[in-house]
Amino acid sequence: MFSLLRSMWLTFLHAFHKRDTIQYPEQKAILPTRWRGRIVLSRDPDGGERCVACNLCAAACPVDCISLQATEDETGRRYPEFFRINFSRCIFCGYCEEACPTYAIQLVPDFEMGEYNRQNLVYEKKDLLINGQGKYHGYNYYKVAGMAIGGKDKGEAENERPPVDVKSLIP
Amino acid sequence: MATIYIDNTPFEVPTGKNLLETCLTLGQDVPYFCWHPAMGSIGACRQCAVKVYKDENDTNGKLFMSCMEQVRDGMRISIADPEAKEFRAHVIGWLMTNHPHDCAVCDEGGACHLQDMTVMTGHNYRNYTFDKRTYINQYLGPFLNHEMNRCIQCYRCVRYYKDYAGGKDLDVFAAHNHLYFGRAEDGVLESEFSGNLAEVCPTGVFTDKTLKQHYTRKWDLTMAASVCHHCSLGCNITAGERYGTLRNITNRYNGEVNGYFLCDRGRFGYEHVNSVSRIRKSLVRSNLPEATDKLTALQAAAQAMRQGSVIGIGSPRASLESNFMLKTLVGEDNFHHGVSDTEHDLTELSLKILRESNAPTPSMREVEKADAVFILGEDLTNTAPMLALAVRQAVRQEPLLEQVSKANIPVWQDAAVRELVQTEKGPLFIAAPTITKLDALATQTYFSDPDAIARLGFAVANIIYPKSPGVRGLKNDDMHLAQQIADALMKAKNPVVISGTSSGSEAILKAAANIANALIAKEKEAGIVLTLPASNSMSLAMLGGHRLQSAFEAVENGYADTVIILENDLYRQASEGAVTNFLKSCKKVIVLDYLHNQTTEHADVLLAAGAFSEADGTLINNEGRAQRFYQVHPTIEDIQESWRWLGELGTIVAHDQISWWHGYDDILSAIVKEHPEMKGIEMVTPPSDFRIAGQKIPRAPHRFSGRTAMRANINVSEPKPAEDPDSPLSYTMEGYRGQPPSAMIPFFWAPGWNSNQSVNKYQQEVGGHLKGGDPGIRLIEPNPEHKFSYSAAVPEKFEPMDGHLFILPMHHIFGSEELSAQAAAIQERIPEPYIAINTDDALRMKLDEGQLMPFAIDGNLYQLPVKLSPTIASGTAGLPVGLPGVKFAELPAWAILNRELQWKQQHQTTY
Numbered sequence A: 001m002f003s004l005l006r007s008m009w010l011t012f013l014h015a016f017h018k019r020d021t022i023q024y025p026e027q028k029a030i031l032p033t034r035w036r037g038r039i040v041l042s043r044d045p046d047g048g049e050r051c052v053a054c055n056l057c058a059a060a061c062p063v064d065c066i067s068l069q070a071t072e073d074e075t076g077r078r079y080p081e082f083f084r085i086n087f088s089r090c091i092f093c094g095y096c097e098e099a100c101p102t103y104a105i106q107l108v109p110d111f112e113m114g115e116y117n118r119q120n121l122v123y124e125k126k127d128l129l130i131n132g133q134g135k136y137h138g139y140n141y142y143k144v145a146g147m148a149i150g151g152k153d154k155g156e157a158e159n160e161r162p163p164v165d166v167k168s169l170i171p
Numbered sequence B: 001m002a003t004i005y006i007d008n009t010p011f012e013v014p015t016g017k018n019l020l021e022t023c024l025t026l027g028q029d030v031p032y033f034c035w036h037p038a039m040g041s042i043g044a045c046r047q048c049a050v051k052v053y054k055d056e057n058d059t060n061g062k063l064f065m066s067c068m069e070q071v072r073d074g075m076r077i078s079i080a081d082p083e084a085k086e087f088r089a090h091v092i093g094w095l096m097t098n099h100p101h102d103c104a105v106c107d108e109g110g111a112c113h114l115q116d117m118t119v120m121t122g123h124n125y126r127n128y129t130f131d132k133r134t135y136i137n138q139y140l141g142p143f144l145n146h147e148m149n150r151c152i153q154c155y156r157c158v159r160y161y162k163d164y165a166g167g168k169d170l171d172v173f174a175a176h177n178h179l180y181f182g183r184a185e186d187g188v189l190e191s192e193f194s195g196n197l198a199e200v201c202p203t204g205v206f207t208d209k210t211l212k213q214h215y216t217r218k219w220d221l222t223m224a225a226s227v228c229h230h231c232s233l234g235c236n237i238t239a240g241e242r243y244g245t246l247r248n249i250t251n252r253y254n255g256e257v258n259g260y261f262l263c264d265r266g267r268f269g270y271e272h273v274n275s276v277s278r279i280r281k282s283l284v285r286s287n288l289p290e291a292t293d294k295l296t297a298l299q300a301a302a303q304a305m306r307q308g309s310v311i312g313i314g315s316p317r318a319s320l321e322s323n324f325m326l327k328t329l330v331g332e333d334n335f336h337h338g339v340s341d342t343e344h345d346l347t348e349l350s351l352k353i354l355r356e357s358n359a360p361t362p363s364m365r366e367v368e369k370a371d372a373v374f375i376l377g378e379d380l381t382n383t384a385p386m387l388a389l390a391v392r393q394a395v396r397q398e399p400l401l402e403q404v405s406k407a408n409i410p411v412w413q414d415a416a417v418r419e420l421v422q423t424e425k426g427p428l429f430i431a432a433p434t435i436t437k438l439d440a441l442a443t444q445t446y447f448s449d450p451d452a453i454a455r456l457g458f459a460v461a462n463i464i465y466p467k468s469p470g471v472r473g474l475k476n477d478d479m480h481l482a483q484q485i486a487d488a489l490m491k492a493k494n495p496v497v498i499s500g501t502s503s504g505s506e507a508i509l510k511a512a513a514n515i516a517n518a519l520i521a522k523e524k525e526a527g528i529v530l531t532l533p534a535s536n537s538m539s540l541a542m543l544g545g546h547r548l549q550s551a552f553e554a555v556e557n558g559y560a561d562t563v564i565i566l567e568n569d570l571y572r573q574a575s576e577g578a579v580t581n582f583l584k585s586c587k588k589v590i591v592l593d594y595l596h597n598q599t600t601e602h603a604d605v606l607l608a609a610g611a612f613s614e615a616d617g618t619l620i621n622n623e624g625r626a627q628r629f630y631q632v633h634p635t636i637e638d639i640q641e642s643w644r645w646l647g648e649l650g651t652i653v654a655h656d657q658i659s660w661w662h663g664y665d666d667i668l669s670a671i672v673k674e675h676p677e678m679k680g681i682e683m684v685t686p687p688s689d690f691r692i693a694g695q696k697i698p699r700a701p702h703r704f705s706g707r708t709a710m711r712a713n714i715n716v717s718e719p720k721p722a723e724d725p726d727s728p729l730s731y732t733m734e735g736y737r738g739q740p741p742s743a744m745i746p747f748f749w750a751p752g753w754n755s756n757q758s759v760n761k762y763q764q765e766v767g768g769h770l771k772g773g774d775p776g777i778r779l780i781e782p783n784p785e786h787k788f789s790y791s792a793a794v795p796e797k798f799e800p801m802d803g804h805l806f807i808l809p810m811h812h813i814f815g816s817e818e819l820s821a822q823a824a825a826i827q828e829r830i831p832e833p834y835i836a837i838n839t840d841d842a843l844r845m846k847l848d849e850g851q852l853m854p855f856a857i858d859g860n861l862y863q864l865p866v867k868l869s870p871t872i873a874s875g876t877a878g879l880p881v882g883l884p885g886v887k888f889a890e891l892p893a894w895a896i897l898n899r900e901l902q903w904k905q906q907h908q909t910t911y
């Protein structure tokens, strides 16, 4: 009997608690930054496209909803010619983000992607590419990699010696 | 056989091999870099270390490089020993100190031996934090990309390029930890086999530049077993597709044919499939618009067939099935070979020789093992490239057998063997119209006109076996050479005679046949190899059919008025005037092809045929080996195999046989029924209802990505994957995961082995035959009972003609073959047209290098820049065959010059 009354009392007290329910959509939820929502492609600190079209995200994706084609600019910098995510298939598992060696692909705290037409859930690069670094600041893959690209020649990456002089015998 | 103990488990293994290959054959994973099954061991990378114990009481053991240790009976080794493991992890750690952080942008990634070995050894994290060494890359031509930073100094590239393929312009430079693998300066790699560097190099230093232009990871390719269509050798290739275009060609190991390598024509010629001149829609010229759907095109073709009397022109580059279908559709009497009459006769003669000789025709693997070679009239590097590579190995045979086995050095001890052999070479004799790339290896070369080559050949045969007819009036020098060649061939255990159709001389072929049979008569294990003009010339010859000229006559005389031309540009087979005249006289011209050309312009109905990667079919190579090529990817437009077009056409016109054939397998059975000689082609690959555990064989690797997104831009609902009715292969990654039968392996992959080196796991023993036997079935075997009748057609001495030059065909690996000449990368390597004339002749005609020389062959006028050649025989000249900008001429032929050229006086002055 007592426990019954106690439960009723506690339930009654809830009427005076702060509401957990949010008046969505008038009111927006604050999501943690690690929330796995809409996927973006970010840019490196210099503003260049971070994605180097390595295909690792596509290979990691358990539902195979990422497809892209690599290409290169005239300086040898590789980037995706097209980059497509079919969000009607995506399960927001985040594997793509984990696989990405350049921090290009990131899942961001946004889930408002509802569409009446499923076709609209197919995002192309223009829909994915953002104008900033996203969650991970400072990393610039091409500054670490050995490939020469425009503005960074051989031997100019981090931890690199100047190119070997093949004709020299000096150690 | 010997017993060895690997981690205390006993194994029965053959002796004479090294430990590394033995372990790999047993299915053990031992990492390695510098060892290559085709090139042996040098012990340079220290990656393959294992523990070797003295006896069962030895618990410490010693680290040995397994690639440098010979298998001994009772040997005890350990791969799993912690010390050995740590050593291997350290070695790779050191190799990786300077390796750049490139995997994401490296074309090797996903098919990289270095990645595989790094994972295998467990070197997961870099602990080297200092600066890395860097290099400036080189431009190496249109085929290969260079990224020197990635080098791990295994030396495979230079060993392959210089030692194995005989290249001169790739080397190792600098010293200590600054080694540089490249050319002395930027420039196009000269070797015709340079593309193999992309597979030989275990890292991403050398990668396929054509792949780079539409880069796709190996795991994303849809692949199928295919056969190279660019010459008559039929090398096995794997073709990969993505997003509807062909992406690359990689080697498909066949222990009897091409082994681990391909030539650059075969590797980079594939881009013709993606070329802008592809026919993607069928056309009916009387309709507007011309481009039309499949049914309209078929109806138009069927109507043309019903209203006319039809002849068919087959093709030496179309599959056996397509040619057979055409032959059945138009009837045996109306089937013509779409090749020049010279080519027709030479190919038929070659087949006759192979059928009637007592000498077998060896596979390329057997040619590599020949200990004496005599080449008559062929420039192999340009007509049958991989055979030239095989001959390069053959010249090492004699020293290997003689010196190396006496010195008791195992043949895989590459450095020691090469040290011992130095530049010593086995007997190789080359008789050709002019210099060839193999000359540097030859014991003796002989440059002369085709008749002289044939006469030399007949003389050799006569010396070996006097019943073979002799030659009258041979010069002393030539007689002496013939004697030398005969002696060398007789001294060898298994000599091989190589000739072919490229010189356009029947006499040379007959001479070659005489020599091979003379050797057999003397109880030598001799062989004869004949190269043919095109990838499927052998099929045409075996099917039989009339000449092209008689097709022209049939229309001219009104016996026929409608023609079906199968995958053939007639302007490459007969003179321009004759072909135009023929096509104009036909009431209707039906053409099936996949590339626009001069012939397709005349088509009233043009049916869009599938290129090799969009078709199933069989090719029969010069050796008589029938090999199947599989369709790589489904076609989106109304593109289909020519045999399917013709089959549908046959069904519409209610052809009494064709209407009953319902699939690929039915066609094969019909071929065998019609041509009992081809019995066996139905067993080249398993039938289309073959399944393993009820499953199909997947064309795509299990990591294939993007399939719910790749077509989502067109429609977000994925269509059902295309079905393949012709083979047990699926177009997706679903299906049986294990190893399929050898003839249908879509790609090589094994757990932990993503690069092509996974082929180890598919072989009976490393470097040997594939499990289940090498693909292809040989259809022609010599009959020892048959009494070979020696040809007595010894030609007379060649006499030059005043005011004329005798024009000989010159072949070029890049440019002479129709399809590969449409590939962008190959196009960069096609030489400019020229006319090669003897230096003395040029002097007499007051012509200098590069000056234009006008001449006429068969009424066709030519004007080409002169190329001086000191070797080409006086009175003859060389005209490149098939190069863009060189009109067809039936060669060899006399050309009329418009300047004075008197031979009589010359005889007095020079001799």
Ligand code: SF4
Binding pocket: A057, A060, A061, A062, A063, A064, A065, A066, A085, A089, A090, A091, A092, A093, A094, A095, A096, A097
């Ligand atoms: S979140 Fe998961 S399902 Fe979505 S694209 Fe990335 S890997 Fe694929």
Ligand code: SF4
Binding pocket: A050, A051, A052, A053, A054, A055, A056, A057, A058, A068, A096, A099, A100, A101, A102, A103, A104, A105, B104
């Ligand atoms: S893993 Fe990253 S860099 Fe690689 S393709 Fe995907 S987004 Fe681009």
Ligand code: SF4
Binding pocket: B150, B151, B152, B153, B154, B155, B156, B157, B158, B181, B200, B201, B202, B203, B205, B206
């Ligand atoms: S370039 Fe490649 S094959 Fe040559 S030494 Fe370096 S890693 Fe080895």
Ligand code: SF4
Binding pocket: B228, B229, B230, B231, B232, B233, B234, B235, B258, B262, B263, B264, B265, B266, B267, B384, B385, B386, B387
């Ligand atoms: S040798 Fe002939 S068949 Fe072999 S890869 Fe070269 S062109 Fe193709």
Ligand code: FES
Binding pocket: B020, B031, B032, B033, B034, B035, B041, B042, B043, B044, B045, B046, B047, B048, B049, B065, B066, B067, B068
């Ligand atoms: S493979 Fe044995 S040392 Fe390189």
